[in-house]
Amino acid sequence: MKKFINKLYGYIRLDLEGEDICRFLNICKSKEIFAWDVSNEEERYSICVSIADFFKIKEIARKTKTKVRIKQKCGYPFEINRNKHRKAYLLGIILFFVIMYIMSLFIWDIHFVGLYTYTEDAMIEYLYSRGIKHGVLKKDIDCTSIEKTIRNDFFDITWVSVSLEGTRLTIHVRENYDYETIEETDCEMSDLIADKEGIITSIITRSGTPLVKEGDVVGKNDILVSGNVVVKDEYGTVISEKYTNADADIKAKTAYNYSDKVYITTEKQVYTGENKKSYSFGFMDKSVYLYAGKVKYANYDKTVQQFKLKLAPNFYLPIYWWQTTYNEYKVETIELSEEEAISKLDNNLQYFFDELLEKGVQIIENNVTIIKGDNYYAAEGKIIVIEELGQNVSVENLYQVEDDYEERNE
Amino acid sequence: MRSKSGKSDYSIAKRIADAFQLPNDCILGSLNMMLTDKNQVYIENYRSILEYTDTVIKVLGKNCRVQILGEKIRIISYNHDTMLVKGKFDEIKYF
Numbered sequence: 001m002k003k004f005i006n007k008l009y010g011y012i013r014l015d016l017e018g019e020d021i022c023r024f025l026n027i028c029k030s031k032e033i034f035a036w037d038v039s040n041e042e043e044r045y046s047i048c049v050s051i052a053d054f055f056k057i058k059e060i061a062r063k064t065k066t067k068v069r070i071k072q073k074c075g076y077p078f079e080i081n082r083n084k085h086r087k088a089y090l091l092g093i094i095l096f097f098v099i100m101y102i103m104s105l106f107i108w109d110i111h112f113v114g115l116y117t118y119t120e121d122a123m124i125e126y127l128y129s130r131g132i133k134h135g136v137l138k139k140d141i142d143c144t145s146i147e148k149t150i151r152n153d154f155f156d157i158t159w160v161s162v163s164l165e166g167t168r169l170t171i172h173v174r175e176n177y178d179y180e181t182i183e184e185t186d187c188e189m190s191d192l193i194a195d196k197e198g199i200i201t202s203i204i205t206r207s208g209t210p211l212v213k214e215g216d217v218v219g220k221n222d223i224l225v226s227g228n229v230v231v232k233d234e235y236g237t238v239i240s241e242k243y244t245n246a247d248a249d250i251k252a253k254t255a256y257n258y259s260d261k262v263y264i265t266t267e268k269q270v271y272t273g274e275n276k277k278s279y280s281f282g283f284m285d286k287s288v289y290l291y292a293g294k295v296k297y298a299n300y301d302k303t304v305q306q307f308k309l310k311l312a313p314n315f316y317l318p319i320y321w322w323q324t325t326y327n328e329y330k331v332e333t334i335e336l337s338e339e340e341a342i343s344k345l346d347n348n349l350q351y352f353f354d355e356l357l358e359k360g361v362q363i364i365e366n367n368v369t370i371i372k373g374d375n376y377y378a379a380e381g382k383i384i385v386i387e388e389l390g391q392n393v394s395v396e397n398l399y400q401v402e403d404d405y406e407e408r409n410e
Numbered sequence: 411m412r413s414k415s416g417k418s419d420y421s422i423a424k425r426i427a428d429a430f431q432l433p434n435d436c437i438l439g440s441l442n443m444m445l446t447d448k449n450q451v452y453i454e455n456y457r458s459i460l461e462y463t464d465t466v467i468k469v470l471g472k473n474c475r476v477q478i479l480g481e482k483i484r485i486i487s488y489n490h491d492t493m494l495v496k497g498k499f500d501e502i503k504y505f
Contacts, residue, residue: 026458029490038485040464 010075012054013037016045018066027060046071100311107136108167109308109316116175117156123171126153134318135284138164146171166314188394189243192225194218195391198252208246224250224390243395252389256356258368260348260379262341267331269299274328282320297328341377345370349379361387441471443502451478451502453493459485467495468505478502 016024021040025047028035033056035047049057061068083089110127112120127133130149132141143162150160150173159174192208200216208225212218227246231239278292302324309319336344349368356363365384370377427437435442435455442454453469453476460468460475462485468477483497 022459022462025462025485025488029458029488032490034487034489036485036487038462038488040462040483 006048006050007075010051010073010077011048012051012070013046013048013072013074014054014057015069015071016047016066017043017069018061018064020064021045021066024060024064024066027064028057031056031060033057033060048074051075051077103317104167104315105138106167106318107132107138107141107164107169108134108318109310110134110169111171113170113172114174118154118175132169138167141169166312167316168314188245189227190245190392190394191223191227192246192248192250192390193393194220194222194224194252194389196220196254196389198254198389200224200250200252200389201386202251203248204250205248207244208248210248212250218252218389224248227395246392248390250388250390251386253364253384253386254389256383256385258349258352258379258381258383260345261373261376262336262344262348262378263376264336264341265333265375266336268334269301269329270332271327271329276326278324278326280322280324282322284318287320287322295326297326299331300326300328302326338372338377342370345377345379356383356385359387361385439472441469441474441476443476445502448499449496451495451499453495455491456493459488459493464497469493474504476502477505 018024025035025038033049033053035049035053037046037048039046057068060066080090110124110132112123115123127146130146132146141164143164146162147160150157150171156176157173158176159172161172163170163172197219198217200212200214200218202214203210203212203224205225207229208227209229210225212222212224218224225246225248227244229242229244231241233239274297276292276295276297278290280287280289282288305323305325307321307323309317309321311317353363363383363385366381368379368381368383370379372378423438424434426432427434434440439455441456444452444454446452455471457470457472460470461477462468462483464483465481466477466479467483467485468475478495478497478499479501480497480499483495483499486494486496488494
C-alpha cells in the first residue's frame with residue numbers, strides 16, 4: 001500500500017556522494033525529510049525522497065558538502081509528464097476511468113440471502129420477469145417497490161429487505177416454514193378421513209361429528225370426523241343440519257413397514273487424483289468455451305465453479321469465468337464385513353427414526369430385525385408409532401371419489 | 411542535574427519505572443530493538459545515525475550506542491524515532 005501511495009505521488013531516487021553522509025541523513029531526519037530505501041555501494045549512497053522533499057534537500061546538501069544527482073524519477077506524475085505527447089496513452093487512461101464510471105451505473109450482480117425453499121435461480125427468473133435483471137440502470141431500481149412485489153407475490157415470504165451496494169443488489173428474505181398447516185384449513189365443508197390404517201388412541205373434536213372413538217380400528221379413507229353437524233330434539237327428531245369444516249386432533253397407533261438391504265459386495269468410487277480442467281469465459285449473456293481437449297477418463301466427476309470479476313467487495317463487473325474440473329475415479333468392488341454391513345443398516349434405520357421424530361411421531365415399538373441373505377444383509381420389520389391421523393377432504397371431492405368407486409364396482 | 415543524595419534523575423525515573431513495572435523504552439526513552447530472524451531489525455527511540463555503510467550501521471541511543479555488522483545493509487525507512495534496517499546480519503554489539 002505504501003509503495004502504491006509513493007508511486008501515486010511520485011518520488012525521486014537520488015545518488016549521494018560526500019564525506020559525511022550520516023550527517024546529511026541526520027539533518028534530513030531533524031528537518032522531517034523522511035527518506036527511504038537508503039543503500040550503499042562502494043562509496044556511493046542512494047536514497048528515495050518525495051518530490052516535495054527534494055526541493056528542501058538542496059540546502060542540506062550545500063551544508064554537508066554532498067553531491068546530489070537524480071538517478072531515477074518514479075511514479076505516476078512523472079509517467080504522465082513523460083507520456084503527455086502520446087495521445088492514445090492518455091486517452092486510454094481517461095477511457096478506463098470513464099468505462100469504470102459507466103459500469104458502476106448498472107446492476108451486475110443479484111444476490112439473495114436467507115432463501116430456504118426457493119432456489120436463487122428461481123428467484124432471479126422471477127425478478128427477470130419483473131424487469132429487474134443484470135445490466136439494469138441503478139437509478140431505475142426502486143428497492144421499496146421490489147420489497148412490496150416480492151411480499152405480495154410470495155405468500156410464504158414474510159420479510160424482505162432490498163439493498164443496493166456498489167453494483168450488487170442484495171435481497172434479504174425471511175421465509176415462513178409453517179405455512180402448510182395454515183393452508184390445510186382452506187375448504188369450507190370438509191370431512192376428516194384417515195390417510196392410513198391404525199388404532200385410534202385419542203380424539204379431541206373441535207368441529208364436526210366424531211364417527212370413531214378411542215380404541216377403534218380404522219382403515220384407509222375411513223371417515224373419522226364428519227363435517228355434518230345434526231341437531232336433534234329429545235325425541236330424536238332432526239331440528240337442524242349444517243355442514244362445517246371438520247377439525248380434530250386425532251392420534252392413532254399405526255405401523256410402518258421398514259425394509260432395507262445392504263449388499264456384501266458393493267462398488268465404491270476411488271479417486272485417482274488425476275484431474276483435468278477447462279475454462280469458459282462470459283461477458284454479460286454471452287459465453288465462450290475454451291476447448292481444452294477431450295476428457296480421456298472412463299469414469300469421472302464434473303464440477304463447475306463460477307467466478308465473477310469484482311474490483312471491490314461490492315463492485316461486480318459483467319465478466320465471468322467458469323472452471324470445469326473433471327476428477328477421475330475408479331470403480332472398485334469392496335466386500336463389507338458383517339460388522340460394517342450391520343452398522344450401515346443401523347445408521348440407515350437411525351436416519352429413518354430421526355426423520356419420523358422430526359415429524360413429531362412417537363415411536364413405541366421397533367420390531368426391525370437384521371437377517372442375512374446369500375450376498376446381502378437386510379433389515380426388515382414393523383415400526384409401531386403413535387402419530388397424528390386425519391386429512392381434510394372437501395365434501396365435493398369425497399362424494400366424487402365415492403361415486404367413481406361405485407361406478408367402477410357396477 | 412543531580413539530586414541531594416548524589417544520584418542522577420535518571421536513576422529515580424528508572425526506579426519509578428521498575429516499581430510500577432512500566433516499560434523502560436516509554437518512560438526513559440531507552441533504545442528498543444526488535445529483531446526478526448537474521449535479516450531485519452526495527453529500532454525505536456534512536457537519536458542519530460553515527461555511521462552507515464553496506465557492512466555496518468552505528469546508531470546512537472539515549473543511553474547507549476549500538477553497532478550492527480553484516481552484509482548488504484539497507485535502511486528501508488526511517489523517521490524521527492524509528493528505523494527499519496534490513497540486511498544479512500552477523501553481529502550486534504554495544505560500543
